[in-house]
Amino acid sequence: MRDLFLILILLGFIAMSFRYAYFMALGYLWVDFLQPQRLAYYVFTQLPVAMILGAGALVAFLFFDKEKRIRFSVLQGLVILLLVYQTMATFGWSPIESGAAKWDWVTKALIFSVFLPFILTTRVRIEAALAIMLFSTAAITMSAAAKTALGSSGYGTLALLVNNNTGIYEQSTLVTVTTAFVPLVWWFYKYNSFFKPSKLTFLIALGITVSFLIITVGTEARTGLVAMAVMAGIFWWRSSRKLLIAGLVAAVGIGSVPFLPESFVERMSTIQDPTADMSASTRLAMWEWTIDFVQDNPLGGGFNANRLSQIATTLVRKTGEPGFEDVTTTTVMEQGRAFHSSYFEVLGEFGYPGFLIWITTVILFYLQSRRIYSQNRKVWREMDEDDPDRSLFEWAMGFGQAVSIFVPTYMVGSLFVGIAFQPPFWHIMALTVSTAAMMTEKRADRIVAAQKEDEKQVRSRRRRPGGPATAAA
Numbered sequence: 001m002r003d004l005f006l007i008l009i010l011l012g013f014i015a016m017s018f019r020y021a022y023f024m025a026l027g028y029l030w031v032d033f034l035q036p037q038r039l040a041y042y043v044f045t046q047l048p049v050a051m052i053l054g055a056g057a058l059v060a061f062l063f064f065d066k067e068k069r070i071r072f073s074v075l076q077g078l079v080i081l082l083l084v085y086q087t088m089a090t091f092g093w094s095p096i097e098s099g100a101a102k103w104d105w106v107t108k109a110l111i112f113s114v115f116l117p118f119i120l121t122t123r124v125r126i127e128a129a130l131a132i133m134l135f136s137t138a139a140i141t142m143s144a145a146a147k148t149a150l151g152s153s154g155y156g157t158l159a160l161l162v163n164n165n166t167g168i169y170e171q172s173t174l175v176t177v178t179t180a181f182v183p184l185v186w187w188f189y190k191y192n193s194f195f196k197p198s199k200l201t202f203l204i205a206l207g208i209t210v211s212f213l214i215i216t217v218g219t220e221a222r223t224g225l226v227a228m229a230v231m232a233g234i235f236w237w238r239s240s241r242k243l244l245i246a247g248l249v250a251a252v253g254i255g256s257v258p259f260l261p262e263s264f265v266e267r268m269s270t271i272q273d274p275t276a277d278m279s280a281s282t283r284l285a286m287w288e289w290t291i292d293f294v295q296d297n298p299l300g301g302g303f304n305a306n307r308l309s310q311i312a313t314t315l316v317r318k319t320g321e322p323g324f325e326d327v328t329t330t331t332v333m334e335q336g337r338a339f340h341s342s343y344f345e346v347l348g349e350f351g352y353p354g355f356l357i358w359i360t361t362v363i364l365f366y367l368q369s370r371r372i373y374s375q376n377r378k379v380w381r382e383m384d385e386d387d388p389d390r391s392l393f394e395w396a397m398g399f400g401q402a403v404s405i406f407v408p409t410y411m412v413g414s415l416f417v418g419i420a421f422q423p424p425f426w427h428i429m430a431l432t433v434s435t436a437a438m439m440t441e442k443r444a445d446r447i448v449a450a451q452k453e454d455e456k457q458v459r460s461r462r463r464r465p466g467g468p469a470t471a472a473a
Contacts, residue, residue, distance in 0.1 A: 069437075231409045313334070370400065
């Protein structure tokens with residue numbers, strides 16, 4: 001039954017693409033986020049669905065898309081440069097043979113993020129792409145949130161749609177992505193063209209938000225708590241009622257403590273003392289190894305360079321009353337430990353040049369979101385209340401604001417989990433590039449229209465009584 005349902009959705013995307021070519025790209029996003037091949041039992045496991053939809057999206061774009069535009073941006077250029085460099089690192093000087101597997105899925109994600117802005121050329125298309133991302137992610141979190149509310153939780157034990165610990169289904173990755181998605185959920189609720197804001201849509205947005213946040217409790221992933229703190233801090237900083245917001249956040253935080261699982265509270269307490277937790281202490285040792293590794297290999301070790309690592313960490317355990325504690329230490333040896341940080345992931349795999357390209361891309365992505373807000377806000381403030389374009393510019397302002405919260409939330413969360421190349425980040429970047437290009441074109445059209453109107457008025461004022469216009473009359 002599940003296979004049939006997933007097949008119907010897939011066929012729906014394909015069928016709609018005959019009428020609207022960009023639906024093939026939406027289908028690819030759906031597969032990329034939900035990963036139905038892990039949910040199904042037969043058809044999706046037998047066919048390369050992502051490859052079929054990706055190729056179909058390219059064919060639809062080249063031959064059937066009437067609104068396609070080739071608009072190239074600096075961000076797309078940097079992504080291509082990163083693609084070239086990571087290919088050179090992985091197949092040129094990397095000693096890791098297994099790096100090709102990671103190179104494969106990362107390359108697909110980055111190439112599609114470069115390709116998407118050529119397809120997402122209108123407001124409706126951008127909204128549709130974001131809707132696929134949000135609702136596909138919500139499909140993963142809803143069941144997990146319900147299980148958490150019913151008391152089923154635990155680090156690495158919370159069951160999601162599938163029993164898999166890779167990609168977006170990896171729990172620390174999921175909580176970072178979902179927390180960063182929260183501002184985009186509310187932007188979509190307020191500005192989307194499909195459903196007007198109502199009590200029903202408000203409840204849907206609220207339900208998705210709760211499911212996005214509560215899985216941090218269910219997964220007991222410390223990364224999610226850090227990401228939530230960053231997001232809340234940005235919302236507070238930008239609010240006009242800082243005291244009220246701070247009071248509400250404090251009240252919710254304190255009031256929720258009695259309802260939190262004891263295991264969650266204990267795990268969060270290890271943030272203050274990383275030596276008390278094996279996961280935290282080994283990642284610190286891994287980061288030290290990465291710094292030493294890149295000093296000897298400044299160009300990086302290619303994908304999966306972490307498999308060269310061999311680290312020893314000391315775990316400290318304290319028992320008894322404060323002041324009368326018994327301290328025991330345990331030394332743990334590990335080989336091939338994950339980087340557990342996007343920053344060290346990129347540094348270890350691609351060295352200083354790759355890290356520079358990547359961090360420049362991230363910074364320009366954030367600045368692009370701020371420019372979308374500021375440039376369109378300037379035009380919006382000068383508009384008349386009845387200007388037909390006013391709602392579009394307000395839409396773009398809101399999108400810029402939402403993305404400018406998404407980026408720092410995601411990047412701070414990625415300090416503690418290796419998600420530098422996970423598709424959600426790069427696909428939101430593609431939507432940002434699309435929005436910036438669309439609004440740049442719109443502002444240019446308004447300038448041209450204003451110039452024509454000015455020229456028309458000048459010609460009208462130059463007419464004199466008895467002149468050619470009067471004589472002709």
